[in-house]
């Protein structure tokens with residue numbers, strides 16, 4: 139099963155992907171996480187990506203597409219994957235179709251987690267992420283048991299550099315202008331399904347999991 143998880147910044151893609159990956163035994167591929175690891179390691183690609191990420195802009199298609207192509211060709215993706223934050227442009231969606239054609243895989247569903255902008259701003263500005271394992275928290279909605287310490291690995295929690303109010307507003311505008319057109323792309327292929335993301339994390343999860351079970355048969 140190959141699932142595209144969509145939705146605006148802060149909708150809960152990463153939060154849901156973590157749970158869905160465990161439930162359906164699928165590799166979780168987040169392009170944002172891949173870029174943040176490259177930034178941390180100081181690679182050339184990481185330095186390039188950081189220039190765009192810090193402004194809230196999209197990393198150019200040719201960089202992103204190459205990375206996803208390489209990742210999907212690995213053996214753990216032979217039965218599918220959970221794509222989080224890719225594709226984000228119609229060009230990326232078309233490139234993904236080509237890559238999957240070569241790998242003899244099909245998209246099973248494009249699931250969008252929908253949340254209003256005001257709530258997205260609250261979620262993003264209160265988000266904290268574990269420096270060691272990448273687990274995601276929220277200071278009010280999903281706090282760790284001990285302040286600033288990861289429940290899973292005791293790593294230190296930090297605030298993403300693109301979670302400032304101005305960058306968040308830019309990311310939301312870019313989502314509206316560049317990413318929303320892929321909704322129509324997947325609607326036309328009868329793959330699009332949206333869920334109300336403005337509910338408790340577990341309720342959103344139950345909805346998405348039910349949809350994935352229904353299409354898996």
Ligand code: AP5
Pocket residue numbers: 145146147148149150151152153154168169170171173190191192194195196197198199202222223224225226230261262264265266274275276277279280300309335336337338339342
């Ligand atoms: P990326 O890391 O993908 O960021 P994003 O799409 O902006 O999405 P986020 O990760 O911010 O939000 P999320 O939906 O995962 O929410 P989360 O679960 O964390 O991309 C970052 C950058 O990388 C991009 O701006 C771009 O520069 C570049 N990039 C990445 N992919 C690219 C691509 N394909 N093409 C070009 N450039 C690319 O939840 C958010 C917060 O809310 C958390 O604190 C969480 O605890 C909380 N929360 C989650 N669910 C709920 C709930 N139901 N109720 C209450 N709180 C909740």
Ligand code: MG
Pocket residue numbers: 151152153168170223
């Ligand atoms: Mg995320």
